[in-house]
């Protein structure tokens with residue numbers, strides 16, 4: 001499909017917001033004396049994780065899992081599958097799930113449910129982007145970078161048919177009539 005990509009959130013704004021999120025997270029988890037793990041959902045969260053973890057000034061581990069619901073198109077199949085699990089056990093640890101975007105909520109509600117069954121000490125979610133108007137299932141999200149309107153976005157880790165993940169900004173995709 002022919003389309004255009006326009007800047008929606010410039011790189012500098014993302015950087016400033018991540019610094020603020022990092023301060024908030026650091027303040028909350030500092031001095032708890034518990035092991036902390038940032039859990040990134042691949043592939044979308046890789047760039048956000050790289051920048052966020054450097055702003056979290058509390059000792060922590062980084063682990064990743066893959067839970068895929070979107071194929072190559074623009075809509076969720078609602079069928080969330082765990083394709084790659086975490087490498088480490090999370091029991092008794094403070095877990096912060098790091099995600100690029102929450103849209104229908106299907107991915108995060110499923111991941112939150114799966115990880116909570118493993119009895120972490122605490123479980124919270126930090127998403128860079130939130131599209132609240134698209135929610136199909138309710139999910140508690142403790143940290144949100146930007147609340148955005150119902151636009152299809154790419155960049156900063158987020159793809160359209162596996163393209164555009166490398167863009168340093170969040171872009172808005174507009175489909176063109178051919």
Ligand SMILES: O=P(O)(O)OC[C@H]1O[C@H](OP(=O)(O)OP(=O)(O)O)[C@H](O)[C@@H]1O
Nearest residue numbers: 042043044069070102103104105106107
């Ligand atoms: O709230 P939802 O409607 O479930 O949508 C959000 C999820 O969809 C995208 O992932 P995707 O499954 O496309 O895989 P990716 O992270 O590899 O891009 C995005 O990265 C979120 O993980």
Ligand SMILES: Nc1nc2[nH]cnc2c(=O)[nH]1
Nearest residue numbers: 103151152153158159160
């Ligand atoms: N690329 C992309 N993937 C998504 N997955 C859920 N919402 C979105 C979106 O706006 N853009």
Ligand SMILES: [Mg+2]
Nearest residue numbers: 041042043044
């Ligand atoms: Mg994803």
